[in-house]
Every structure is written in structure tokens, then in C-alpha cells.
Amino acid sequence: MKRRTLLSAVGAVASLGIADRTTRAPAEPLVVRIWQTEEAAARPSAQKRAAGYVRQALEATGHDVAVSYEEEPLRFDGSDQHVEREAWPKRVVAGVAGASAVDPVRDVNLLLTDGAVARPTAGYAFDHIAAVPGARFLAAMPPADESPAVVDYGVPAAVTQLLVHEVGHALGLDHGHGSVAVDGDTVTVSPMVSGYAWAPDELRADQLPAGICRGGAVKADDRRRRLAMRFSPCAESALRSYRGGLFS
Ligand SMILES: [Zn+2]
16 A cells, blocks of 8 residues: 555654654664564464565665564454554554553564455555554465565465565655566566556556656556565665664
């Protein structure tokens, strides 16, 4: 889903002042922490798989990457979509103020749910906060270091690419950082384009404006779909110069 500002989602809660960006030395690692809902925790491999694919994608940007898990599941009320878009960001913001059990990290605070993955806007991200559904599918993926960098389309692979997509948003990337490569009857999409390459025309045009990396609006048609698990070169380049961090 296209990134929105944290302020628009959490309203008054965001007046805590956490939106102040800080800069840090290049040598400091990118810090990612992965939480899970109770439903996601029933898929024991999901967190490990998520950590592996996120680490792999981010290490290619030249950063040291520190990924950790919170194994104690979080309880939420409401639909998975509500949790991903509203309840989780609010809990992270509350955590910054010391008012929730969540102790946010500086770069990416990621929640795994086991919510539905078929809806067109599955997954969500704000600056430094992301949530992805489909823990059961993540758990079905091979470990990142045993998987090729580009794989055939399948639901587990698409959910894993969505995970990388939302982490990209959380670090400031947009869909314009994505790439689409056509080779004969095959089309390979990078994480920041993901399933938008084969979305209906209107949605694709809305979500994939002329990209920074170019080629983002290419239509997949009925070509064989391939999913890259690492960012496009220009997305990697953008992340290489990332010096953000909200919560330090
Ligand atoms: Zn998106």
C-alpha cells in the first residue's frame, strides 16, 4: 500500500513529537525488530523467515543490519486490517512514550499478522512502522539463504515480497523505486512494484507513476510472473544513503 504519513493515521497520538528525524553516523546499523500477533505466533517459522528475507534485502544496501524478534505475541482487538493500519502504529507510538509494552526501535518496527493476503491493499507502512499479513505463507517459504534472488510467482513468495515492500516504505522508499523487467514472455518485478504490475489498469496507473527507476508502469499482461526478493538497484542506492531513524 502506498505510504501515508503517520500523522494522518494516529492523529492526536502523534503529537508526542516522535516525528523528529535524527541523523546518525553511517557506521550505525539499521535496526529492525519483528513483533507478531497471537495468530502469527502459531506459525513458528514466520518470524525467522521474515527476519531472513529482510536482512538479506537490507544487507545488499551496504548497511550493517540488526534484526531481532519479540517472541511474546501481542494481543489486539479488531480486524487484521484495523490492527495493521491503526492499532499497531498507535501501539508503537505509545511505546515511544513508554505507555505500551512495545519498545520501538529506530528504523523498522514490523508486525506480522496472519490476516488475509488476498485483498488488494494487504500490508501497510508508515515511516519506521510496517505490518504485513500472511504469517502462514511466510512460514512456508524456504530460508532466505536457500532461496534464489528471483523466484516464480506463488502466494508464499508474493507475501514475502510484500514484506520487503513494506519494509522499503518504512525506510522511505516509494513505488517509484521499483522496477519491472520484461524478458520475452517473463516479467520480473522488484519488491517496490510487486503485485501492482498485474493490478487492474486504473490501480496500476495510480500506484505506479513514472518511476524514479523507470519502467515501473510496464504492464505484466499475461507474461510469466517472477518476483525479485531484493530491491532494484536504484532502490538499493536510495537505501544506501538512508540516514533516518525516528526513535533514537
Ligand atoms: Zn506500497
